Amino acid sequence: MTARPLDAARDALAGLQHQLVAMLAAQNAALAARVAELEAANSELSERVARLERAASRNSGNSSLPPSLDDQPGRTPPPGKPQRGKGKRNPGKQPGTPGSHLAWSGNPDRIVPHFPQGACACGADLAGAADLGVAASHQEIDIPQMAAQVIQHDLHEVACGCGLVHRAPAPAAAGAPGTVTYGISLQAWCVYLMAAHAIPVHRCAELIEALTGAEPSPGFVHGMLARAAAAVRHANALIRALIITASVICADETPIRVGPGPKTRKKYLLVARTDLLTYYFLGDRSMATFDSFVFPDLSGAVIVHDRYQNYDKLPGLAHQLCAAHLLRDIEDAAQSYPGAIWPGQIADALRALIHAANTARDRQLAAAPADAIAADLRLFRHGVLAGLASVRRVPGANKKQPPGRLLLECLHDREDDVLRFLSDLRIPPTSNGAERDLRPAKTQQKISGRLLDGAQDSDGGSLRRHWGCRWGVAAEPAGGGFVGGGTWPMTMQ
DSSP states (O other), rough: HHHHHHHHHHHHHHHHHHHHHHHHHHHHHHHHHHHHHHHHHHHHHHHHHHHHHHHOOTTTTTSSSSSSGGSSTTTOOOOOOOOOOSSSSSSSOOOOEEEEOOOOOSSSSSOOOOOOSOTTTOBBBBBGGOOOOOOOOOOOOOOOOOOOOOOOOOEEEOOTTTOOOOOOOOOTTTOOOOOOOHHHHHHHHHIIIIIIIIHHHHHHHHHHHHHSSOOOHHHHHHHHHHHHHHHHEEEEHHHHHHHOOHHHHEEEEEEBBBBSTTTTTEEEEEEOOSOOOOEEEOSSSHHHHHHHHHGGOOOOOOEEEOHHHHHTTTTTEEEEEOOOHHHHHHHHHHHHHHSEEEEEEEHHHHHHHHHHHHHHHHHSSSOOHHHHHHHHHHHHHHHHHHHHHSSSSSSTOOOOHHHHHHHHHHHHHHHHSSSHHOTTSSSOOHHHHHHHHHHHHHHHHHSSBBBOOBBBBBTOOOOOTTTTTGEEEEEEOOOOOOGGSSOOOEEEE
């Protein structure tokens, strides 16, 4: 009789233990699932924080961001450059560079004689004193006061003895008889101020009024862009033809706001340039735009670019990856891996190789001497190998790789494209020239909020030129111009 209650109690206790074990197992499974969920969320948040910290650390020193964004709140500015006077060069003009000064002119435009006024100490009037000649001379360079003139062109008719009547032809760009138009010089000033100096339309009209007294309307000033773009259409076609025959070109692209509309409606301004010529094209970053630019017509040329993927899709071209972009990415890697030695070693070696190429170019050599670059080339390659051994790939075919790893793979797998400038000194190591050619458009966007529409001609070329500055000439928008069908007047410097 007594065993049965004990067995029943034992069975009840065992059943309760089984229930507690099952409940604890369920709780442990739920906690394990919760821990896994929190770990996944923590990993995602860590990656997000890393992306945000990386974005905040990007500046003009380690990325392609412009220096104007370095002072944004929360952004880490690049380290300061060495102060002047502490580097290898002395401050001021460097030896051998051309100087500039106010030179005395042997043929002044105007001579103003000055004679003593008043009376002598003896009481005689100096107006009747004898002229002994020039005792001293002073020259000053000044601008005469300008004022717009109303010029009336009267077209006379003459009668020949045979009875035929002849009328003098109207000057270029003259309107219909009885109408008033603005002359070629004023039109050229409008285009010059807007296109070469990024003066906004309304300010350009105000500037011309303040300087000359003429009062062109903003609508007239803005309309001059389209007229000038059409006038340089044939020049753009010639520039394009010369660009596609070049053996080396630099290329770049930048987002730009064009014409009216919201700020989010952007296009891309593409540029291809040589040491003497620059050609622009307005489109987007699609492959269709690249195929509409000069690239399909290039054959066997070397193109210097910033590693944008579309350039690698262009057939039949050799590549030089911009060393300036690479150095900025290496600086970013140095900040991402602060204890690593390889970023600094790669950067120093690459800078030394660029210096060796520049030195060889100054000596009129065709390529950098092998003995002059051997040591730095070895340091460059060893630094890349050390970085690859240190920064491993993230496992998984579709896993996103660290930027430092992708950079190292580019330096290793595309060494020929990174260092092509060593074997052919016609190739610049950077695409800085193309970036400089895009700055006027970015400057106008900052001033006017957009690139002025109408400055794009039908062939895709842009009115924005350097106005001959890379040819060693200075533009003078006066006394005629291309707007009326003539040529832009220039004087050799």
